[in-house]
Amino acid sequence: MGAAPVAPDHPTRDAGFGVYLHWPFCASKCPYCDFNSHVRHAPVDEARFLAAFRAEIAHVAARTPGRRVSSIFLGGGTPSLMSPRTVAGLLDAVAGAWSMEPDAEITLEANPTSVEATRFRGYREAGVNRVSLGVQALDDASLKSLGRLHTAEEAMAAVSTAAAHFERYSFDLIYARPDQTPDAWKAELREAIARAAEHLSLYQLTIEPGTPFHGLAAAGRLTPPDEDAARALYDVTQEVCEAAGLPAYEISNHARPGAQSRHNLLYWRYGEYAGIGPGAHGRLVAGADRLGTVTEKAPEAWLARVERDGHGVVETETIAASDQGDEFLMMGLRLAEGIDPARYAALKGRPLDAARLDALVGDGLVRRLEGGRIAATPRGAPVLNALVATLAA
Incomplete structure (x- = not known):
């Protein structure tokens, strides 16, 4: 892009600029999930959605001239359900709208059930240089209780596929699951660290309103660990990861030195980022103001709005x-x-x-x-x- 750089007239600007692309579709809805994700039994019209993403990217780029993109994150939903061609189209649209840092981090979230070597090769060729896998647990009983569609064996096969195609990869685990003990979590965590080259995201299970797990907990059919037990599991997490050379750089994220997720660091350092796609949130700087943006959540409603208006933004707030x-x-x-x-x-x-x-x-x-x-x-x-x-x- 030929636009001149914008002066750093706001305390946010020096923390970087990133782009979040939200692909809202999943193969199934996990019972603990309160993210903006949707199951569609008919094939998704990827070409039509890609055209809408391009339009919204152009709309946001017109409001943010002169930025240099330091990171892109394709989240969801399940972005690994997209074809590599669609991913390439999204990344090309971002690169055409803003300048890119030469070493920009480009992360794609993937579920083990949608990991194929040919697909991962296609993502790598499209420009993705980091993947984050939603493993969530390393035993089949826990995976089943969490509503996951993959087995532990499939999860580890997906991690091996990621390692074969990407120098940088990470995976997620959920702890403080019902009946989980510190010793069992310690063993599971050590197994995960042995397979994780540089980064792990370790989230404590939370019971979110409106989810099936919330209904089960209210009915007494699901009992997560109490506060003391959850704290013991948190302490085990810190101790085991620290001893293995993956200290916490953020409450739920652990990495070897230099291997932190740059995109997530941009959020936590209160940087500036564009939120593109259904239900995406953004934080943009306009002069001396910092703006919060929100797009239409429902995928088809977002699509119709973008096709009509050129963007799906439904809320823009000046943050005091x-x-x-x-x-x-x-x-x-x-x-x-x-x-x-x-x-x-x-x-x-x-x-x-x-x-x-x-x-x-x-x-x-x-x-x-x-x-x-x-x-x-x-x-x-x-x-x-x-x-x-x-x-x-």
Whole structure:
């Protein structure tokens, strides 16, 4: 693109610019999932959706001239249900709308059931250079209870396929499952680390309103670990990963040094990103303002809106300075690297309260790092919401 770079007139701009592309379709809906994902039994018209994605990318690019894309994330849903040709079309549209950093990270989420060597080869040729696999568990009984369609053997075969085609890959596991013990989780985690080259995402099971799991829990047919048991599993997660050289760089994400997910770091560092596709959220900078954007959630309604209006954005909100500071705290304190209080002050319009900060440091919940940064301690990370509430007050 020939547009001149835009001056960094907002404290967000120096954290990078990324593009999130939401493919909303899944082969089945997992009972714990509250994401914007949809099952369609008829084939999806990929060519029609691709044309709509291109239109929305062009619309957002016109609002964000001069950006350089440092990362692209194809999430969902299940993006690995797309043909490599469609993925190539999406990436070409992004590269045509903005300048690309030479080493831009381009991640595609995949489910083990949709992993094929030929498809992965096609994604690599399309420009994808990192994959994230939704493994979720390494035993068949747990996978069945989580509503997953793959077996543990299929999951590990998918990881091997990913390793054969991509230098960078990651996979997810869910812990704090019903009846899970620390010893069982420790063994499962060690097996996962042996197969993960550089990165693992380890999420504690949460019972979200509106999901089948929420209904089962309300009826007494599903009993996740209580708070103490869940905390014990969290502690095991930190200890095992740290000892294996994959420390937590964010509460739920572990990586070898230098192998962190750049796209997710952009979110947690409160950067700027375009949200493209059904139900996608974005954070864009316009002059001195930071804007939150939301697109139409229902895939077919989004498609019709884009074909009519050139985009599917249904909400654009100017985020108040006070809310920017709070969002920055909530996101940044998830990171082991913490936050720069000077950037908080630039966003919020006032500095952190020194007395509150000193009290949290004294209680061992927050620590001061080199260069003036602050971060949650291992004791503080599990009570992050309370830390943010205290500091933001």
